[in-house]
Amino acid sequence: MVNNLASLFTPVLLKRLTGFAACLGLLSASLVSQAAEITPTTLRLAHVVNTEDTYHIAAARFQELVSEKTNGAVTVDIYPNASLGDERTLLEGMQIGTVDMGVITNGPVANFVDEFSVFELPFLFPSHEAAYSVLDGEVGQEILDKLEGVNLKGLAYAERGFRNITNSRNAINTPADLDGLRLRVIENEVYVDTFRTLGANAVPMAWTEALTALQQGTIDGQENPVNAIHAFNLAETQDYLTMTRHIYAPAIFIMSLPKWSGLQEEAQVAVLEAAQEASTYAREQNAVMEAEQLAELGEAGMEINESPDIEAFQAAVTPVYEKYGQQFGDYLPRIQEALQ
Template structure:
């Protein structure tokens, strides 16, 4: 891509919201129309969970939720809060099903023109900024969750994670080989 990766900040974990009912297990997703990113892994994952997964651009999802064309969506808490999804979504499940990093990058042509000491300073600054951003994001998430609760959103912060993990096992089987040893390494690190 001709980019220099400098540090990982975050967008946060993605969580499920919907307008119909509380979700604690995959059975609770049965038949819900859930907007997912236009990505086959996401589509297959939510279909394995029993949802009617609808790949859709985010710009279309807001209107679709308002019109009742879809029942729910999945995004980090900061997106759910920032877009006032409590106005159309009554329930949130802290499913934390996907982690979304935010990567600091720089174009390689510009990077290669910098002296080594400037590169070191930029890398250190990017790491410091990433760590600060993750801390601020964690603090904001707590405040945003409370604001959503205060607005009347019912938030389930302890869904049956084992049931969700078991339900999506076929997705791991379908896509696992595409990702080489990354998937087993991630799974091992999570133990």
């Protein structure tokens, strides 16, 4: 039977088929070899928010992409809800290698590298697209690279989004409405000075502490993007939401530099690409979800002011630019020039 089948093929065709089979064998061996090049590794990725939040969406997409790009050699375990500590604790853990990586809000990162605070200047970015053009461009990459100086590795800018004010005391339309408001802000000097300049009693604290303070009424309000306000059901403690869009807040995929340096080059490429792609995905999801989240917050009883007097807020924060304008070297003028 075999001899009869062989007789159907010419010597030339047999030679080509044999060569094709050999190529398939080499390709298969190459794929096996490539997968074998990456030593099995598990990365512990932590963040401080719940599994409904954009940070977790970004982390979960990263987890999928890393597995795909390494054929399962690198796995990612996700630790949400501040289970490994607040954001400062996570960053300090990455520095000494006890935490592998995280998705971290830009504000706390600025406590480790001052230049990140330039992104926190109020009303700097007029739109999401303007922010992306800077963060994904030369200035953004230069600042991201500065993390290596503090034993961290910056991978990509994901997104927290434009921040807005919520409170339980009164509706807000102008800076005057913030007078005396006990407002939780990120533990970052630019945030603190911005809201004290606006007349609020700015109270810097970790997010985990802020949730308890809001429930107990020891603070009146807080400021965060819509996705966080929705994810943490702040309508339960906050009656008013004002869409000031005062600061665009990146979130950052950050890794322990010792952990990064210990990865093989192939794994480093996969991790970096996955972080960048997951960040883009998170931005897209934010854009899709915001309108629906606002509608649900309104249905839950929040009074939403979508058009406060932004010009009055912009004029009121001029002293913040006077104080910090020269603090970040040439980064602020370079950003402003890029946005023109």
